[in-house]
Amino acid sequence: MKALLFFVIIPLAAAFLCALAGRRIKYFSDVIVNLSSLILLLLALNVGPLAAAHQVSVYKLAGWMPPFGISLVLDGLSSFMLVVVNLVAFLVMVYAIRYMQEYTDKWKFHALFMLMLAGMNGVVISGDLFNLYIFLEVASIAGYALVAFGVEAEDLEASFKYAIMGSLASIFILMGIGLLYSYTSTLNMADISSVLSEKQPGMLITLVSVLFLTGFGLKTALVPFHSWLPDAHSSAPAPVSATLSGVFIKTVGVYALSRVFFNILGAPPKVLFILMVLGVVSMVVGAVLAIVQDDIKRMFAYSSISQVGYIIFALGIGTPLAILGGLFHLFNHACFKSLLFLNAGAIEYSCGTRSLNKLGGVGAKMPVTGAAGFLGAMSISGIPPFAGFWSKLIIIVASLQAGYFGFALIAVLVSIITLAYYLKFQTFAFLGRLDVAFREIKEVPLSMKFSMVVLAGICVAAGLLLLPEFRNFLKMASDVLLSGAAYKDAVFGAIR
Amino acid sequence: MSLYFLCFVLFCVGLYCVLRKRNIIKIIIGLGIIEYAVNLFIILIGYRTQGRAPILDNKQEILNMVDPLPQAMVLTTIVIGLALTALVVSLAVRIYEKYGTFDITKIRRLKG
Amino acid sequence: MELHIILLFMIFGAIVAVETRDLISSVIALSAVGLGLSLAFLILKAPNLAITQLVVEILCVIILIRGTINKDLPLVRDGRWLFNTIATFLFIACFLVFAFFALKELPNFGEPLMRVSQGYIADGLAKSGAVNLVTAITLNFRGYDALAEAAVLFAGVIGVLAVTRKTGKSHER
């Protein structure tokens, strides 16, 4: 299982090489970064069958036994997340070849992006709680800097807000880790879980849960803690927003949250209920606020809050079907939200504005962008043949099965609101009369088209993941969450 | 126990500063205070009464040594704190250049 | 006992840092808190950390003072100020009361469980070859952490360099 370590080493090496030679040699950083993200994608696709064969495989770093050393754990959930993260990262990198051309010092962008990717991969494969925290910080700090990459006043403001909220979240998480360490005297996740299972649950675990919920909730931008997300995700350059919204909040937020609560703390029912409520609230608030936005990227950012609400809601229900639906929605959302942000970036690249009131009729001039945007918007708002429909359907059916009729009704209503604001986006941006100012606009360059077309293709085809042949990909991931505290036995079994 | 609680009080002083102050530099200072509190807390939980520093000596028997693992953890978090402080201060300096103020209630170009 | 005094000193310093009007004094009060932390590390038998904390403290103060050339803002108490402050205090009080009861479940001060760490102490030297156990842990047993830590610092360096660029877009395609 040495391959796992390369998920961290390759992006780190790429980032450091960019810093070393990116300024001197002109296209060096482009080549290095695209090459390494391609390698990572291939590795991620390769590692999936391995996870299927072994259920759980553990790599002991430098040969130390897990409670003493750090172990990397590959199970269904991490291989699923690896595929999502590296797929989006690769496509975003291809897109950024031309898009980031207009920014100065592109190699800094590349280095920071690779550090962020290393952080996300590190979070996903780590089997050690403190190690997870550090990689979360690697990803976050690179993320704060990337949000401010345009160095305009708005970017800096958004980045500052994000940095303060994000580091507050990290500190809460660190406090939780410290308390858990004192209580269990170990840092390995499986080991913590096995120590906790021998003790009576008390006030301390509640305090730890509160700290983790606040911390990861801030990182995920669940509703009481969401204020930073619309600013940060709309001010960043388009490739960065696509990554932040598409995979970042899911890796450091949803993945870490579910790993901690399901596999370490053993999915306590109270926490699940809170997650469900938070999910529903995020769903509603995000959707309602998205309607009134004029800025395209801001609308998408609020839509992210709403859609992540769906995922958290599904995880909170906690039945097998719901978790499957939640993870499927996570995959879909990663694809269509990054597609939509790239699309907004393409519109901004050609037209120079993101305001819905000023745009109009762009679809005629930019057919590929228009078509991709249409597919993404239809998929996210849950129109039948597309992937988004199936994942929302599963979540709603699961909540009906579990007996939460009210929440299911809200989910349906929110889906309708979602359709409404995406139709607004379609009509105002692509359809209608072409403004005089945009007579001269051209379709975006090839590399940008390529990413959008591939992502649109995935949006259409992702529904096939539910077919029995491909279903295992999702099934393995949801099994890990479902097994709850049995995770420790699987990991200990794999060590021996 | 009382030490742990005092550590939490320090944590809350910093939290109050971050939540309620309007000056960017004050917010950064508040974050620094919170970080100190957490670092101190992690070291406190690893302390052993009458313990020795975790540096081995060939001549002496190893007995009663404080827990070295929290120290390794805090070494890492101090570094993270430094990187974060540097980044946030540079953001603050740039914000001052653009807006001419450190007041977060006036730095409101983004709405919603 | 001396730890209590240092902690009270730190809390006092923190309150001064939070409440004082002058930004430079505030930064200096923060550095006093950091000094207290460094002393506490020494008493808690963590000399590695004491050195690192002291050095980082100096650096943080230098960096912060670079950022605080101007004066502090006057305090404005508008309508919602009182409400927000009371809400914050209530929230913090709840948190502290809750923490007070939760902390009782931790092992007592001075008696850590040390399930894992016992292993490091028992054969750290034999397995890693470093006399300083903290170095042995950071660079050997948990070397992966050190790698990530270096990556964090490097991300900070590149981040600062990226943020302090004069212009973001060059307007040429």
Next chain:
Amino acid sequence: MKDNQKGMTLIVKTTTRLLFGLILIYGIYIVLNGHLAPGGGFAGGLIIALSFIQLLLAFGREPTLEKMNINRSLYLSAIGIIAFLVSMSLVLLGSGFAARLIPLCDIAVALMVSAGIFAIFLALILSSEIKEGK
């Protein structure tokens, strides 16, 4: 004469001249003895960086910038971290000579930290140039 106008007063400059070497050597000592005594690559690297920062604060930025600009220190920092990455990957992938690599790792970290921190500092003072000019 020109030398006296830049930077701080003569007293500070003289003290800095005397102290600079001592602090630098102390930093190097801490780096090299990281596995025996308290300290290690990180603290030592910071002390080295601080010695240069003191030089910069005392003598003003022009003489320093001639010797060391941001790009050059970033370059050094990148070399340090690549060396660290390579040696650490060797350790993590389980090659036998892990123990012997610890001092090397310390030196690489120290190089990376000192150059990186110096780059941060240079970037910060250069960006506040406009503000002081006002």
